[in-house]
Amino acid sequence: MFKKLPGDETQSLVSTTPDTAVVFRPAVVRTPAFVTLVIFAARLVAGLVRLVWRHPIASAVVAAPCAVAWWYGWRAGLVLVAVAVTVLALWCSLHRPSFLRWAGWRLLAFWRFLWVYRRHWQAVMVVSGLGRHLRGRDYLPHLVRVRCTSWADVVTVKMLHGQAVKDWADRLDHLAHGFGARSCRVSIARAGRLHLVFPRHDPLAVPLPAMPIPEQASVGPVCIGTREDGAPWLLNVHGTHVLVAGATGAGKGSVIWSTIRGLLPAVRADLVEIWALDPKRMELSFGRALFGDRYAATPAECADLLEAAVAVMQERADRFAGLQRSHTPTPEDPFVLVVVDEVAFLTAYQSDKSLKLRITAALATLTTQGRAVGVGVLAALQDPRKDVLNIRNLFPDKIALRLDESEQVDMVLGDGARDRGALADHISPVPQQGAGVGYVRLEASPEPIRVRAAYVSDADIRAMAEAVAA
CATH class of the missing domain: 3.40.50.300 (P-loop containing nucleotide triphosphate hydrolases)
Known part of the structure; x- marks a missing residue:
C-alpha cells in the first residue's frame, strides 16, 4: 500500500558491534592505464593547439629558437634569439605604435596569461568562492584569454553553468587583490562570458590642461x-x-x-x-x-x-x-x-x-x-x-x-x-x-x-x- 522510499532498507540492518556505523561505499570502476594516457595526451594536444591559436606570435617566439637549437645546435638557437631581439628593439625604437600593436601587447598578454593569471587562477577562484567542489571534483570558471592594452589587462572568462554576473560583481575586491591589481571591473561579453578589467596603472592620474578650442563651429559631441x-x-x-x-x-x-x-x-x-x-x-x-x-x-x-x-x-x-x-x-x-x-x-x-x-x-x-x-x-x-x-x-x-x-x-x-x-x-x-x-x-x-x-x-x-x- 505504501511505497518504499530510498534508504528504508537500512532500517533492517543490524550491527553486532556497538558504536559501529554502517558504511556504504560506491562501486569503484577501475580505468585502464591506456585509456587514462590517451585522455591525457588528447587534452595536452588540445591545450597546445588552443595556446598556439590564441597566442600565435608569442608561441612562434618561443618555438622557433627551440626548433633551431634542436636541429642545428644551441649556438644557432642563440644567434637566432640575438637577431630576433635586435630586430624587435629596432622596430620598437623606430615605430613604437606599430610594434606595440602587432607584437608588444601580444607578448605582454602571453607573459601575464602564464605568470599572473594561469599560475594563480585555481587558488583565487577557490578562495573567492567562485569555484565549486562537487562529488570530489573541483569545478573552476574557464580562463579563456588575456588581452593587454596600454593601461589594463582584459581577461575573458567563461562562467560556470548557473553563475550570474552578480556573483562576480560581489567579489571584485577578491579578484583585484588576488591578481595584484588596484581594482577590477566586470562587464558582459556575451551569454556566459565576462570581461574582467585589471588596471596596471592609472592613465588619469595627471591633471589635464584645457582642451584646445575647436576650429569649426559644431554643436557636438x-x-x-x-x-x-x-x-x-x-x-x-x-x-x-x-x-x-x-x-x-x-x-x-x-x-x-x-x-x-x-x-x-x-x-x-x-x-x-x-x-x-x-x-x-x-x-x-x-x-x-x-x-x-x-x-x-x-x-x-x-x-x-x-x-x-x-x-x-x-x-x-x-x-x-x-x-x-x-x-x-x-x-x-x-x-x-x-x-x-x-x-x-x-x-x-x-x-x-x-x-x-x-x-x-x-x-x-x-x-x-x-x-x-x-x-x-x-x-x-x-x-x-x-x-x-x-x-x-x-x-x-x-x-x-x-x-x-x-x-x-x-x-x-x-x-x-x-x-x-x-x-x-x-x-x-x-x-x-x-x-x-x-x-x-x-x-x-x-x-x-x-x-x-x-x-x-x-x-x-x-x-x-x-x-x-x-
Missing part, C-alpha cells in the same frame, strides 16, 4: 577630456540632457567649462545659446560676457529664465509640429543649452515654495520635451538623493564624479553601476589626483566609463569671454 583607454572623452549635449553629480571640489566646474569651451565656436557663429543659472554666484560668474542677458543668479531670476526657456521650447514645438522631428541648429533656431550650476539649491533648499514649484515644473518640462526642439539641460549638483532632485531619471546621460557614499553611485548612474566597477566613492579627494575624475553612463550604453575632464583655469575662462565679446 564636444571633447572635454580623456577616457581611461586613452580615447578623447566626447560629450554630447545636443539632443540629450546631462546630469553631473559630485562632492565639493570633485570637478563639476571642469565638466561645465570644458563643455562651454567646446561649444565656443558655435556660440560665436550664433548656432548655440548658453543660458546660465548661477545661484552660488561663483562658478559661472567668471564668464558672464559669454551669456549676455541670459544669466540669472537669484532664485527669482532663475525661475524667470527657466520659464523663458520653456516658452522658447513650446514656441518651437508649435512650429515644428508635423514638419520635423529633430532639431538642426541655425542662426534663427539655435541650440539652447541651459546650464544650472547647483540645481539642488533651487529644487530642494529654496525656502520660497512658490519659486521652488516654478523651478521644478520648468526643469521637468524642459527635460521631458526639450530634446526634439533643440533645448538641452546641463545640471550639476552635490547631493543626488531623490528628495533633493526628484527628476534625476529624466537626464539620459549621467556623470558621477567623486561621491561621499557608495549608495550615491547607484543613485546617479543607476542600479548595479557600482557593482560593475564605477567606484566613484573611491576617487581621491586630493585635487591634483581626483578633481575631474569620474564615471559616465550614457543613454546608449549601460556600462560605466572612467573619464577625466580637463581643467579650465580662470585665465582660460576670461580669455574665452574676451574672445566672444570681441
Whole structure:
C-alpha cells in the first residue's frame, strides 16, 4: 500500500558491534592505464593547439629558437634569439605604435596569461568562492584569454553553468587583490562570458590642461577630456540632457567649462545659446560676457529664465509640429543649452515654495520635451538623493564624479553601476589626483566609463569671454 522510499532498507540492518556505523561505499570502476594516457595526451594536444591559436606570435617566439637549437645546435638557437631581439628593439625604437600593436601587447598578454593569471587562477577562484567542489571534483570558471592594452589587462572568462554576473560583481575586491591589481571591473561579453578589467596603472592620474578650442563651429559631441583607454572623452549635449553629480571640489566646474569651451565656436557663429543659472554666484560668474542677458543668479531670476526657456521650447514645438522631428541648429533656431550650476539649491533648499514649484515644473518640462526642439539641460549638483532632485531619471546621460557614499553611485548612474566597477566613492579627494575624475553612463550604453575632464583655469575662462565679446 505504501511505497518504499530510498534508504528504508537500512532500517533492517543490524550491527553486532556497538558504536559501529554502517558504511556504504560506491562501486569503484577501475580505468585502464591506456585509456587514462590517451585522455591525457588528447587534452595536452588540445591545450597546445588552443595556446598556439590564441597566442600565435608569442608561441612562434618561443618555438622557433627551440626548433633551431634542436636541429642545428644551441649556438644557432642563440644567434637566432640575438637577431630576433635586435630586430624587435629596432622596430620598437623606430615605430613604437606599430610594434606595440602587432607584437608588444601580444607578448605582454602571453607573459601575464602564464605568470599572473594561469599560475594563480585555481587558488583565487577557490578562495573567492567562485569555484565549486562537487562529488570530489573541483569545478573552476574557464580562463579563456588575456588581452593587454596600454593601461589594463582584459581577461575573458567563461562562467560556470548557473553563475550570474552578480556573483562576480560581489567579489571584485577578491579578484583585484588576488591578481595584484588596484581594482577590477566586470562587464558582459556575451551569454556566459565576462570581461574582467585589471588596471596596471592609472592613465588619469595627471591633471589635464584645457582642451584646445575647436576650429569649426559644431554643436557636438564636444571633447572635454580623456577616457581611461586613452580615447578623447566626447560629450554630447545636443539632443540629450546631462546630469553631473559630485562632492565639493570633485570637478563639476571642469565638466561645465570644458563643455562651454567646446561649444565656443558655435556660440560665436550664433548656432548655440548658453543660458546660465548661477545661484552660488561663483562658478559661472567668471564668464558672464559669454551669456549676455541670459544669466540669472537669484532664485527669482532663475525661475524667470527657466520659464523663458520653456516658452522658447513650446514656441518651437508649435512650429515644428508635423514638419520635423529633430532639431538642426541655425542662426534663427539655435541650440539652447541651459546650464544650472547647483540645481539642488533651487529644487530642494529654496525656502520660497512658490519659486521652488516654478523651478521644478520648468526643469521637468524642459527635460521631458526639450530634446526634439533643440533645448538641452546641463545640471550639476552635490547631493543626488531623490528628495533633493526628484527628476534625476529624466537626464539620459549621467556623470558621477567623486561621491561621499557608495549608495550615491547607484543613485546617479543607476542600479548595479557600482557593482560593475564605477567606484566613484573611491576617487581621491586630493585635487591634483581626483578633481575631474569620474564615471559616465550614457543613454546608449549601460556600462560605466572612467573619464577625466580637463581643467579650465580662470585665465582660460576670461580669455574665452574676451574672445566672444570681441
